[in-house]
Amino acid sequence: MKIGELARLSGLTPSRIRFYERIGLLKTVDRRPNGYRTYPQQAVMILGLITTAQRAGFTLDEIRTLLPPDLEHWDHATLMDALTRKIADIEALQARLAQSRVHLLRLIEDIQARPDDMDCAANAHRVLTNMLAEQPEALDVTSDDIRLLDKTNRRQSVSPGRRKKMASR
Amino acid sequence: MKIGELARLSGLTPSRIRFYERIGLLKTVDRRPNGYRTYPQQAVMILGLITTAQRAGFTLDEIRTLLPPDLEHWDHATLMDALTRKIADIEALQARLAQSRVHLLRLIEDIQARPDDMDCAANAHRVLTNMLAEQPEALDVTSDDIRLLDKTNRRQSVSPGRRKKMASR
């Protein structure tokens, strides 16, 4: 199958597939005499695997080191290790998010808790001082590869101006 | 106070402070006759406010539109609105993280649940098929400005090679 069909089947754009090949995430594919790339059925599964791994929070670099040349022969130990560490990363992130959330909730409460005898300016100062005072231990996230979510997992990184329809599921 | 001292007090680098000024996040400061920037005490609080807002998930753009020219006079309605929406963003992220987490946990379980009579290659195929089959509704995150965490909230975006010590909090 040609790249366009693979793109349709996988929900990725052709440029993205070529990009993955360029950075060595996909091994170089066979070419037809005319230079067109030609993919085996399995390619759909590989791409599905990659996007799934991305949504789980793996970087393309990580995915590359984990992906075996042959889909049937994985490095079991390394894979399990990576999965386990990624879960730990997620949990660290969850802790930070939870912290940010209560921080914001407390801030809202604090703003609304303006004493009757205080004007807005003074209240602003009170809230500010409170907020800057409470800087807890900032939840030291030990793992360095927090790369979950953000753009990668966003709806679609939309170019300035017009939107594309592009499958992307 | 000069920029170096402000940097020390705030924990930011001078380049970062100048950068903030350049993008209009900080209003242009007074200069001494020699051209050096000179900051009022309040600047420390403003920078603290900015980094705190960043850690809560606000982009510099958002912060700029929220920051009043005068720290005492906020746009109460807009601020509350932004805070509320940011909390909603966080909650959406939390839901996605939770989903990713159970996804990974189930994957681990599935890998380990290899039937005794199945070899590794066949098991790999079984797991892969299972995994690609279960693509739930993907938790439609509605809010578009999910920009929480990631680099911004990372330890320190370390340049390739050597590390710096730079305060950073």
Add this chain to the structure above:
DNA sequence: CCTAACGTTGAAGGTAGCTTTAAGGTCAAG
């Protein structure tokens, strides 16, 4: 007077993950 530490600027670089563009070649239908 020299040196080190600080300040200034504009421009360029870096990250991650793509997309877009430019400039072309190929192919099937009408």
Add this chain to the structure above:
DNA sequence: CTTGACCTTAAAGCTACCTTCAACGTTAGG
């Protein structure tokens, strides 16, 4: 024989948030 849909490449652009560099001026201390 033309049109339009597809394919190719290398290179540049995009986003957000800074850092780094080059080239220079200023200032405090010994």
